[in-house]
Amino acid sequence: MNYKSLAIILSxxxxxxxxxxxxxxxxDFKVSTTTQEGKEYPQVNSEGRVRVRISAxxxxxxxxxxxxxxxxxxxxxxxxxxxxxxxxxxxxxxxQLNIDGASVPDxxxxxxxxxxxxxxxxxxxxxxxxxxxxxxxxxxxxxELHYFSKTNNSLRRCFVYTPxxxxxxxxxxxxxxxxxxxxxxxxxxxxSQGHANLIMDNLIAEGKASPFIIVMDNGSWRMPKxxxxxxxxxxxxxxxxxxxxxxxxxxxxxxxxxxxxxxxYRTLADQPHRAMAGLSMGGMQTRIITLANPEIFSNVGIFxxxxxxxxxxxxSPDFKEKNKLLxxxxxxRELENRREGFGGDPKVNTExxxxxxxxxxxxxxPQTAHEWQSWxxxxxxxxxxxxxx
Numbered sequence: 001m002n003y004k005s006l007a008i009i010l011s012x013x014x015x016x017x018x019x020x021x022x023x024x025x026x027x028d029f030k031v032s033t034t035t036q037e038g039k040e041y042p043q044v045n046s047e048g049r050v051r052v053r054i055s056a057x058x059x060x061x062x063x064x065x066x067x068x069x070x071x072x073x074x075x076x077x078x079x080x081x082x083x084x085x086x087x088x089x090x091x092x093x094x095x096q097l098n099i100d101g102a103s104v105p106d107x108x109x110x111x112x113x114x115x116x117x118x119x120x121x122x123x124x125x126x127x128x129x130x131x132x133x134x135x136x137x138x139x140x141x142x143x144e145l146h147y148f149s150k151t152n153n154s155l156r157r158c159f160v161y162t163p164x165x166x167x168x169x170x171x172x173x174x175x176x177x178x179x180x181x182x183x184x185x186x187x188x189x190x191x192s193q194g195h196a197n198l199i200m201d202n203l204i205a206e207g208k209a210s211p212f213i214i215v216m217d218n219g220s221w222r223m224p225k226x227x228x229x230x231x232x233x234x235x236x237x238x239x240x241x242x243x244x245x246x247x248x249x250x251x252x253x254x255x256x257x258x259x260x261x262x263x264x265y266r267t268l269a270d271q272p273h274r275a276m277a278g279l280s281m282g283g284m285q286t287r288i289i290t291l292a293n294p295e296i297f298s299n300v301g302i303f304x305x306x307x308x309x310x311x312x313x314x315x316s317p318d319f320k321e322k323n324k325l326l327x328x329x330x331x332x333r334e335l336e337n338r339r340e341g342f343g344g345d346p347k348v349n350t351e352x353x354x355x356x357x358x359x360x361x362x363x364x365x366p367q368t369a370h371e372w373q374s375w376x377x378x379x380x381x382x383x384x385x386x387x388x389x
Contacts, residue, residue, distance in 0.1 A: 091373025180282025277301025
């Protein structure tokens with residue numbers, strides 16, 4: 001394809017995007033489930049457009065910043081700014097307001113930790129939202145647990161999901177899934193944005209998943225000053241992420257978190273009953289940690305975080321022998337616009353491992369990108385395969 005053809009295509013895409021954003025919205029907006037109680041905005045309509053409103057009479061310019069696009073709001077005679085976005089994908093999205101150049105949370109929304117800060121989030125109703133809906137079924141608990149980490153010489157926090165019935169039959173022991181968040185998020189993500197507990201409650205009630213404990217900890221890491229991604233126009237300065245980047249959380253998980261959970265909860269404390277999974281950065285951590293420690297984890301889930309290749313298998317020969325399940329997933333829009341640095345085609349890699357005799361599953365979330373709806377669906381599919389004899 002020559003540059004002229006590419007320019008024509010890009011121009012057409014940009015024009016269609018602008019037209020879509022400027023098309024008059026369908027006026028059936030409703031308060032979102034992520035709107036603070038008693039507030040009227042933010043709202044969402046049947047097209048998936050997000051509408052916000054804020055009082056800022058002295059402001060000169062206010063924008064809605066969502067999906068990496070900024071939309072101008074309009075101001076009325078009372079200093080109230082209002083406007084909406086183009087249609088968004090189904091599911092959860094982070095967003096913020098930009099007031100005279102300052103990015104701030106929307107005072108009308110609930111707050112979620114993402115992009116390295118507490119900020120606004122909006123839920124665009126999904127056609128399949130029933131699988132994570134709050135229903136009248138037996139519910140487990142999400143427990144907040146503080147503990148001391150010798151590895152880090154500091155106090156840490158994790159959240160632990162215990163399934164329905166955990167408090168009643170005190171003789172029963174359970175498998176454990178260690179479930180990790182993505183970059184810029186923390187240990188609150190899977191229970192808050194991801195609805196992991198509701199997904200599990202509903203699956204267990206339907207008899208589609210075995211009950212197990214879920215541990216959600218903080219896998220955030222700090223980039224060494226000497227190791228940064230190459231900027232635009234620069235040549236890459238070595239591999240990315242830097243070698244050893246996941247070692248900090250790996251050591252915390254193996255030396256602190258797993259022993260602490262096995263000591264304080266009724267777990268089946270062995271490799272066949274222990275799994276690890278994660279989204280994006282957490283998926284990348286899962287890949288590194290489980291390949292290096294196949295004697296600890298038997299079930300592996302990588303959501304939008306790369307895949308495991310035949311070359312990886314050659315470097316970790318025990319993985320093939322000890323692994324019971326490898327689950328790899330992506331949003332369909334991610335596969336259409338694949339990022340570099342994830343080690344080849346994830347579907348091809350996963351199918352190649354299947355030919356080697358590993359129990360692999362490749363899942364694609366329809367019409368979603370690198371976002372929570374992809375990962376909610378991934379957990380829903382993965383959980384039904386976990387800890388099956």
